[in-house]
Amino acid sequence: MSDAIVVKDLKRTFRHYEKKPGLLPTLKSVLWREWNDVSAVDGVSFTIPQGSFVGFLGPNGAGKTTTLKMLSGILTPTAGSCTVLGFTPSERKRAFKKQIGFVMGQKSQLIWDLPPTDTFVLHRDLYEIPRTQWNETLETLTELLRVRHILSTPVRQLSLGERMKCELIASLLHKPKVLFLDEPTIGLDVISQVHLWEFLGTYQAKEKMTVLLTSHYVHDIANLCQNVIILNKGKKVFEGAFDSLIEKVEPERSGLIRFRKEELKKEQTETIAQMVKNRHLEQVDLHTYRIAVPRTELSAATQWMLKSFPIEELRMEEVDLTEVIEKAFAMESRA
Amino acid sequence: MRYFLSIYKRAAHLHFLRWMRYRADVLVWILTIWCMLAIQAVFLFVTYSVSGGNFFGYSSNEIIGFFGAALLASGLAQSVITGVILTLSKAVWQGNLDHWLLQPPPFLFRIVTEELGIVWYWPHIIVGSGIVLYAFPASLWILAFASAIVASTIEMAIVLIFCLPSIRWGRWNPDEGLWEYLESARSVPIGRTRSFMLWLASFGVLQYSLALEVITGRLSLLILVLISAALWALALLLLKVLVRSYGSASS
Numbered sequence: 037m038s039d040a041i042v043v044k045d046l047k048r049t050f051r052h053y054e055k056k057p058g059l060l061p062t063l064k065s066v067l068w069r070e071w072n073d074v075s076a077v078d079g080v081s082f083t084i085p086q087g088s089f090v091g092f093l094g095p096n097g098a099g100k101t102t103t104l105k106m107l108s109g110i111l112t113p114t115a116g117s118c119t120v121l122g123f124t125p126s127e128r129k130r131a132f133k134k135q136i137g138f139v140m141g142q143k144s145q146l147i148w149d150l151p152p153t154d155t156f157v158l159h160r161d162l163y164e165i166p167r168t169q170w171n172e173t174l175e176t177l178t179e180l181l182r183v184r185h186i187l188s189t190p191v192r193q194l195s196l197g198e199r200m201k202c203e204l205i206a207s208l209l210h211k212p213k214v215l216f217l218d219e220p221t222i223g224l225d226v227i228s229q230v231h232l233w234e235f236l237g238t239y240q241a242k243e244k245m246t247v248l249l250t251s252h253y254v255h256d257i258a259n260l261c262q263n264v265i266i267l268n269k270g271k272k273v274f275e276g277a278f279d280s281l282i283e284k285v286e287p288e289r290s291g292l293i294r295f296r297k298e299e300l301k302k303e304q305t306e307t308i309a310q311m312v313k314n315r316h317l318e319q320v321d322l323h324t325y326r327i328a329v330p331r332t333e334l335s336a337a338t339q340w341m342l343k344s345f346p347i348e349e350l351r352m353e354e355v356d357l358t359e360v361i362e363k364a365f366a367m368e369s370r371a
Numbered sequence: 372m373r374y375f376l377s378i379y380k381r382a383a384h385l386h387f388l389r390w391m392r393y394r395a396d397v398l399v400w401i402l403t404i405w406c407m408l409a410i411q412a413v414f415l416f417v418t419y420s421v422s423g424g425n426f427f428g429y430s431s432n433e434i435i436g437f438f439g440a441a442l443l444a445s446g447l448a449q450s451v452i453t454g455v456i457l458t459l460s461k462a463v464w465q466g467n468l469d470h471w472l473l474q475p476p477p478f479l480f481r482i483v484t485e486e487l488g489i490v491w492y493w494p495h496i497i498v499g500s501g502i503v504l505y506a507f508p509a510s511l512w513i514l515a516f517a518s519a520i521v522a523s524t525i526e527m528a529i530v531l532i533f534c535l536p537s538i539r540w541g542r543w544n545p546d547e548g549l550w551e552y553l554e555s556a557r558s559v560p561i562g563r564t565r566s567f568m569l570w571l572a573s574f575g576v577l578q579y580s581l582a583l584e585v586i587t588g589r590l591s592l593l594i595l596v597l598i599s600a601a602l603w604a605l606a607l608l609l610l611k612v613l614v615r616s617y618g619s620a621s622s
Contacts, residue, residue: 134475143469145467149389154388161381
């Protein structure tokens with residue numbers, strides 16, 4: 037599979053000046069300014085194969101959106117290089133722009149006072165979409181996203197979820213090969229989020245698009261993305277499959293064990309006490325203990341526990357994805 | 372060319388649809404545009420009466436023609452300028468610039484077509500054209516229209532250049548400041564003073580005076596075109612700098 041996106045040592049620096057409050061510092065700043073360079077993206081490199089669904093994660097100010105903007109050609113990199121579908125995005129060639137789509141959760145491309153259909157018609161002209169293809173794509177997308185009933189309602193009267201679905205349609209009408217999604221579920225309720233996830237998963241698999249998704253919601257990424265790139269303070273701290281990220285930052289799996297206390301023999305009780313002392317078990321309440329073992333030893337440990345003790349209940353705990361991401365954000369940047 | 376024409380057509384259509392949705396807008400349009408035209412006509416009449424038919428060396432027909440050319444150029448310029456300024460302002464404030472940079476047409480074309488004020492200023496264009504046809508002999512009609520159109524492009528470029536520093540920082544409010552100044556400057560009768568300082572102080576009058584110089588044979592149309600080309604080259608250069616240094620990182 038060839039690479040849709042190749043990024044090498046990409047950097048973007050924003051320059052701003054600092055000024056103390058008050059009249060004198062203001063007048064002083066007119067003649068002499070203290071400039072500060074802020075590295076929004078600092079030497080990021082990665083490649084994304086065609087047809088993959090990749091998630092960008094990172095706290096606020098990590099450089100996710102700036103990276104997407106450089107990949108789409110909105111921003112010009114300060115240094116480094118990136119190619120998308122063989123094009124240099126900052127050149128903004130028409131052939132390149134016809135092959136990408138960008139949905140921004142906080143910036144609408146729909147005409148506010150008119151129904152979404154009018155924006156779709158405008159896009160038909162802008163992207164020179166053949167009328168039959170436009171009709172078919174619109175039909176499919178409105179069906180999948182269940183928005184047929186709102187196509188004649190002015191955008192300003194739509195709910196946030198409905199608007200976001202129409203934003204997606206506007207970005208997909210020309211069948212882009214690469215789709216950038218910048219926090220598409222921001223502000224949406226859980227049901228709308230689930231609808232969008234379902235749609236994106238189905239449509240991406242069907243059209244074999246390359247999708248880059250940034251989101252603050254870990255579950256967006258976990259549900260949709262095969263691979264994840266984590267940025268923090270402009271640097272890449274992780275790149276790989278989501279499972280391998282969990283493996284890396286949360287190598288242990290934990291579970292709750294409830295013993296049948298009345299059936300425990302003396303030596304078994306002593307073994308449990310010893311395990312608590314050695315911190316292999318943590319007592320939660322009178323009969324319940326928490327066990328944490330490396331993921332690779334999970335099967336053997338479970339079998340041994342079931343064989344060695346009278347157990348009433350054994351329940352594995354879900355990995356807390358938010359905790360995983362918090363730990364990932366704290367990871368040092370790779371050299 | 373066909374591609375650009377189809378987008379222009381679509382933009383004009385959408386602009387009309389958007390504008391017609393609000394009845395209040397239609398009412399305001401009728402009141403402001405037609406009242407403005409009436410006031411300008413009264414102003415012209417007073418000027419003509421006071422000057423006794425010889426205003427700074429222009430004949431009565433030339434003054435009426437000047438008014439017509441000014442209306443025509445003003446209508447053309449404002450149709451685009453109002454749209455461009457509003458659009459650029461909105462683009463920077465609301466983030467549309469991001470989307471326009473991503474869309475296939477050149478972003479300048481997109482900006483010009485997005486808020487096309489073609490509906491708003493058509494009385495200027497129609498009444499102005501009528502006056503030009505009335506005031507000048509048929510042999511000068513083409514020259515009069517060409518001069519008015521080139522004059523309006525000069526005005527567009529100057530306004531754009533002056534507005535860009537504000538747009539660069541996302542501060543521009545199209546309802547006040549420079550635009551109001553330009554609006555009032557256009558109605559100041561400077562005439563043929565040949566004072567560059569005064570001309571520079573009143574961009575609108577500068578353009579129409581230049582146009583009148585061309586119509587009355589005192590200036591070459593080529594020079595007017597060159598002035599326009601030079602100003603647009605500067606405006607485009609500044610727009611390129613604006614986009615190059617566009618610093619909207621996230622929101």
